[in-house]
Amino acid sequence: MYVYIYDNFVRNKKFESLIKAMEIRLTDYGIAGKILRLTNYTDAKPIIDDEIKRGAKTVVIVGNDETFGHVLSRSATCDCTFGFLPVGPGNTIAKVLGIPEGEAACDTLSRRRKELLDVGWMNNRYFVSQLHVYPAKLEVVYDERFKVYANDLMEVVVCNLQPYYWKKHTKSQDQQVVHPQDGKLEAFLRPLTKKRFWGYNYEDPSIFPFEEMEIFAKEPFTVEADGKKSKEVKVKIKLAHGKIDMIVGRGRKF
Amino acid sequence: MDPTQYTSSAEDTVETVVGPSVNVEGDFASEGNIIVKGTVSGSVHTSRHLVVEAGARIMANVRAGSAQIAGEVKGNMKVKENLELMSTARVVGDIEVKVLAVEAGALICGKIMMPGLEAESRAMKKTIGKKFDEQPVMMDA
Numbered sequence A: 001m002y003v004y005i006y007d008n009f010v011r012n013k014k015f016e017s018l019i020k021a022m023e024i025r026l027t028d029y030g031i032a033g034k035i036l037r038l039t040n041y042t043d044a045k046p047i048i049d050d051e052i053k054r055g056a057k058t059v060v061i062v063g064n065d066e067t068f069g070h071v072l073s074r075s076a077t078c079d080c081t082f083g084f085l086p087v088g089p090g091n092t093i094a095k096v097l098g099i100p101e102g103e104a105a106c107d108t109l110s111r112r113r114k115e116l117l118d119v120g121w122m123n124n125r126y127f128v129s130q131l132h133v134y135p136a137k138l139e140v141v142y143d144e145r146f147k148v149y150a151n152d153l154m155e156v157v158v159c160n161l162q163p164y165y166w167k168k169h170t171k172s173q174d175q176q177v178v179h180p181q182d183g184k185l186e187a188f189l190r191p192l193t194k195k196r197f198w199g200y201n202y203e204d205p206s207i208f209p210f211e212e213m214e215i216f217a218k219e220p221f222t223v224e225a226d227g228k229k230s231k232e233v234k235v236k237i238k239l240a241h242g243k244i245d246m247i248v249g250r251g252r253k254f
Numbered sequence B: 001m002d003p004t005q006y007t008s009s010a011e012d013t014v015e016t017v018v019g020p021s022v023n024v025e026g027d028f029a030s031e032g033n034i035i036v037k038g039t040v041s042g043s044v045h046t047s048r049h050l051v052v053e054a055g056a057r058i059m060a061n062v063r064a065g066s067a068q069i070a071g072e073v074k075g076n077m078k079v080k081e082n083l084e085l086m087s088t089a090r091v092v093g094d095i096e097v098k099v100l101a102v103e104a105g106a107l108i109c110g111k112i113m114m115p116g117l118e119a120e121s122r123a124m125k126k127t128i129g130k131k132f133d134e135q136p137v138m139m140d141a
Helices: A013-029 A044-053 A065-075 A093-097 A104-111 B003-009 B115-140
Strands: A002-006 A034-037 A058-063 A081-086 A114-122 A125-127 A130-136 A139-142 A146-150 A154-159 A164-166 A174-176 A185-194 A200-202 A206-210 A212-225 A228-247 B015-018 B022-030 B033-036 B039-046 B049-052 B057-064 B066-069 B072-074 B077-085 B090-092 B095-102 B107-109
Touching: A002 A044, A013 A104, A034 A044, A044 A065, A058 A065, A065 A125, A065 A228, A081 A093, A081 A104, A104 A228, A146 A185, A185 A228, A206 A212, B015 B022, B022 B033, B033 B039, B039 B049, B049 B057, B057 B066, B095 B115
Parallel strands: A002 A034, A002 A058, A058 A081, A081 A228, B015 B033, B022 B039, B033 B049, B039 B057, B049 B066, B057 B072, B057 B077, B066 B077, B072 B090, B077 B095, B090 B107
Antiparallel strands: A114 A125, A114 A228, A130 A154, A130 A212, A139 A146, A139 A212, A146 B022, A154 A185, A164 A174, A185 A200, A185 A206, A206 B015, A212 A228
């Protein structure tokens, strides 16, 4: 049985025709199911657990990156298969998963090509795609063995699903592709050095594969995990033992 | 060296890069290749390839599968296979290596040991010792 979790923004008139077309396609495939609507303050885990008790086997998230992060940050370890139908702007995770936008995503869903994906754990929540710590005076301790710090500000990006993009020069774009199934998370550290008068220059990134790391700072710093921002003083990040059973597309990037 | 180039050549290995203006302190160990462009102090250990780029500093004992040094290393080095010292390399410490290549201009201050030669010298010592032991027996006869 399929359960569909719609983000609140898909009610917008702009997406009405697309959602209708998708629902028709899903009905054609015989995989239409119960529709639940998500609000900002809804915790997805108890809802999904309830549906699993009622016999749901597949939970499909309908929305964008934020919806994906919102649902899976709590319910990543639920005993079901997850699917994703990208709708609206801000859909980068769908590209990594190889799920096309629009009605074509229903075809991918019906094919049920499944992969087990690693999940990251940050303080008290899961993250699936990427964790971004905005530039601050940070100190990073890896696997309780060695610490890394920069002379000035430093930015940290932890990649799980999403590849990390960085520019060496303003014109060129070098790309690092991170495989989510390598059994490790990858941290990219970019120190910032002061420009001559004002502003900062980004240095080349350092890359550290890890299983557990802690980020400290004397002052609170901003952390963005799967599109959700919070202020922290200490962050413990590790690779969660649980894995997500996810329906992916043929053109996935891992 | 461009890290992206390196990953493309060795895609199967996990790459660790210590970038410029980054300091690492402690027991720095990795299962994959390591590229150092910044500063490392404590100890460095990898079973694979270690690259220390020009301008990088390692103030630690180093153990690696193979290594290419163009920066500064202060500490003892134990390399299983090949060690390549580039013209800008500065090594202060003992080196234990199987195959050593030194480019003109590289500076080394320390003892260099090669396991193959060490075994030969031990054998030589043993034969000399035996001959020395045999002599007094001859004298007694």
